[in-house]
Amino acid sequence: MTNILEVRDLKVSFRQDGALTHAVKGVSFDIRKGETLAIVGESGSGKSVSALSTVSLLGPAAEVSGSVKYDNQEMIGADEKMLRKVRGNDISFIFQEPMTSLNPLHTLERQLGESLALHQGLIGDEARARILDLLNRVGIRNPESRLGAYPHELSGGQRQRVMIAMALANRPDLLIADEPTTALDVTIQAQILELLAELQRQEGMSLLFITHDLGIVRKIADRVCVMKAGEIVEMGPTSEIFDNPQHPYTQMLLSAESSGSPEPVEPNAEVVAETKNLKIWFPIHKGLLKRTVGHVKAVNDASISVRAGETVGIVGESGSGKTTLALAIMRLIQSEGGITYRGQNVRDWSTKELRRLRSEMQIVFQDPFGSLSPRMTCEQIIAEGLGVHGSPDGRSKRDHVIEVMTEVGLDPATMHRYPHEFSGGQRQRIAIARAMVLRPRLVVLDEPTSALDMTVQVQIVNLLRDLQRKYDLAYLFISHDLRVVRAMSHKVLVMKQGDVVEMGTTEDIFDRPQTAYTQELISAAFGPAVAAE
Known part of the structure; x- marks a missing residue:
């Protein structure tokens, strides 16, 4: 089977304030025509950075080396004219949050029409007919009535369908879907996955699917790459990865599922x-x-x-x-x-x-x-409620902050840091600490x-x-x-x-x-x- 994308020894670093952060460290993989390759791993593992590197979307702060070949054309170091031809035309993206990807000031017709005019020269009635066809195919009901709608007038599932329509507008060879279902309800998620699979069959396109949800990967992927700290630690057919994982990190990911049940409630509980x-x-x-x-x-x-x-x-x-x-x-x-x-x-x-x-x-x-609040330290965020309601037992605010940070698994030594200096999980622990510091019922x-x-x-x-x-x-x-x-x-x-x-x-x-x-x-x-x- 022919490869549509070949990535060899891809390395990506970001330079900030003189320091160099290595985000991707020598990654290599192929995507074959018509297949679905899933890249899985935790936040910060380099999944999205690797995908954005395929068409040089990382910006001037990134230092990229290695080789990315689309249809035997080298993408790294390619001129802007060639990249513009490939982006959105041959290789399209669907991102996690459609509300930030869609322009809030433009109607659906204008946003979909922009890509058609740029890459195919379609305008007027021709463009409108293609837009209606696209909206129909992605399951938007009564598309004629939606042409003048703005993104905020659609539900989350509808917005994601519009993003898929935009990505498919120019019949791409490769669709890169970066966490496209994370924020969606389970029923909408199932519909979107079914839609992508159906459109892939119809168009014969390849799909690069980036996610941290292994349940989705098992349903849709032909092969899987497991990434950790900028490196691919395991790669193979989906059934092989799930049934016989070799790397300890893959084994940990597969076992990471919320299970068990809560403690029983006291019969006379208030x-x-x-x-x-x-x-x-x-x-x-x-x-x-x-x-x-x-x-x-x-x-x-x-x-x-x-x-x-x-x-x-x-x-x-x-x-x-x-x-x-x-x-x-x-x-x-x-x-x-x-x-x-x-x-x-x-x-x-x-x-x-x-x-x-x-x-x-x-x-x-x-x-x-x-x-x-991005302008408040961890200590200020957690202690804010104490300033309004007072200490439950008369101790100082700092004592309460130290106690609750320890309780939720945060190091009190980090209380002077700001939210952007913490990982997603740590930020959620801060939010829990803020709620728990007042000892709520x-x-x-x-x-x-x-x-x-x-x-x-x-x-x-x-x-x-x-x-x-x-x-x-x-x-x-x-x-x-x-x-x-x-x-x-x-x-x-x-x-x-x-x-x-x-x-x-x-x-x-x-x-x-x-x-x-x-x-x-x-x-x-x-x-x-x-x-x-």
């Missing part, structure tokens, strides 16, 4: 938070007088409870109302219905009345970088592991379990990763379009799902065989 028939509707205003013409029904008639030492997992696709429900329980948004916190009806409490409870309710968010965990590598996910899940056991914490755990939900939760709530469609113990929901929607979610995450058992 009910920390409870809702009765909770409803959250957002009004839709139109016209000069901003009359209410309808409502976005975010949550309908939700009744749940969470006890001390208990984790309630909340699952469902984006837009199902998971986070909205949690924010209403925390009294951060308005709602109708009953909200009880430790036996007190707090739904109508004023901001002043709620202030004394705020230290007992904390949130850990999905993005550990976006939720931490209720913690909302909103997708706390979805942006992390599998090995780091396991560490964070174990940390959260340990903290729950130590302090008898009540968790509301929101996630689209059903494997983590299964490992963390005592009970599971399944939401769809604002409705609670199913609720029960973790065992009942995963082993005996009652509704078609729950069965679909579990099938997408674990495969049809598991969902049918």
Whole structure:
């Protein structure tokens, strides 16, 4: 089989402030026509840097050596004219976060049309016909009505489909997909993977798939390269890598899966938070007088409870109302219905009345970088809540920071560093430390592991379990990763379009799902065989 891409002894270094950082250290691999090659490894292993090197997209700070040949043409050192011809035409990219890859000021028609005009000279009706065909093929319903839409008007899954349409616009020979499904719900993820496989079959293109999710790799890849610290430590057919891994690092990656179950809840455990028939509707205003013409029904008639030492997992696709429900329980948004916190009806409490409870309710968010101020040190971030609510026991802020940093597995000697000086897993530990320093009773965990590598996910899940056991914490755990939900939760709530469609113990929901929607979610995450058992 002919190679479409040949990489030999690729080395990439970055020079900053006189220091040289070696990101890729002599990597070699081939991609054959029509095959899918997956590159796996943890953050910082050099996966994306290797991919971006193929068409010289690393910028002036990068020092690149070795050889990258596309269709027997050398890419390293190639002139700009040749690179412009190859980029987006012969070799296309799909990136992890479509919202940052799409121009927020341009409509879909303009963004898709730009590439067609540049590489194929298509404009006007010809371009529009091709755009409609592309949107149809990637599963955008009623594409004619979407041509004038802007990226923020689409869901995450729709935006990723538009990115795929843009990447396929010029019928590339090689598609490089860099973590294209990480931020998506399991059902959308399954659809996107199925779509890529179908388009690959139709077009006969090659696919370079970069991910840290080994479950995806097993489904789609023909061969696998395992990267660690800028080097390929193992390479071979997918079945061989998964069934008989040789390198200790590969073995560690394959074993890194959140498993087990949480400690049982005490029978007489206190009910920390409870809702009765909770409803959250957002009004839709139109016209000069901003009359209410309808409502976005975010949550309908939700009744749940969470006890001390208990984790309630909340699952469902984006837009199902998971986070909205949690924010209403925390009294951060308005709602109708009953909200009880430790036996007190707090739904109508004023901001002043709620202030004394705020230290007992904390949130850990999905993005550990976006939720931490880049201008504050680790110590300042963790101690910020102590400045508002005071010390729980009269000790100094620094004593509390040292204690909680040690508790979450951070070195207190690093408290003077800023967020960008920590890894993703360390930043999430800082976010957890910020929540735990006030010794809360209720913690909302909103997708706390979805942006992390599998090995780091396991560490964070174990940390959260340990903290729950130590302090008898009540968790509301929101996630689209059903494997983590299964490992963390005592009970599971399944939401769809604002409705609670199913609720029960973790065992009942995963082993005996009652509704078609729950069965679909579990099938997408674990495969049809598991969902049918």
